[in-house]
Amino acid sequence: MMRFFALGITLFLPAVAGAADAVPTYGSAALKMIWALLLVIGVILLLYAVVRKRFSAMGPASGAIQVKEMRYLMPKKGVAIVEVRGREYLLGIGINRIEMLTPLPPREDGGEEFAAVLKKNTSSPAEASQT
Numbered sequence: 851m852m853r854f855f856a857l858g859i860t861l862f863l864p865a866v867a868g869a870a871d872a873v874p875t876y877g878s879a880a881l882k883m884i885w886a887l888l889l890v891i892g893v894i895l896l897l898y899a900v901v902r903k904r905f906s907a908m909g910p911a912s913g914a915i916q917v918k919e920m921r922y923l924m925p926k927k928g929v930a931i932v933e934v935r936g937r938e939y940l941l942g943i944g945i946n947r948i949e950m951l952t953p954l955p956p957r958e959d960g961g962e963e964f965a966a967v968l969k970k971n972t973s974s975p976a977e978a979s980q981t
Contacts, residue, residue, distance in 0.1 A: 919964045929968060940971055
């Protein structure tokens with residue numbers, strides 16, 4: 851961080867030192883503007899890198915818990931297939947809670963599509979009342 855500050859000062863010192871005895875030209879004004887723009891862009895990129903590294907909401911995909919697929923049913927409500935230590939679960943996700951709907955059987959041939967698994971493992975209220 852101090853290197854960037856020192857670099858910025860050394861870049862602007864010659865322009866400030868010579869400003870008292872020289873008449874500014876369009877070329878020197880453009881150079882000052884370009885250096886200032888580069889400095890601002892550098893600060894923005896540095897802040898972006900720090901924020902991204904420090905406050906990343908999604909961790910690495912190599913952990914013990916992985917979200918395989920997510921489907922939103924309504925705003926802020928959806929279902930997800932989550933793999934935890936080699937086993938897959940179908941989760942219902944709402945505004946205030948997360949509920950395990952069903953553990954999924956192991957996949958044998960690469961697995962089914964998410965829509966087929968969702969249809970097979972959930973039922974409508976009408977179907978539930980018939981049984």
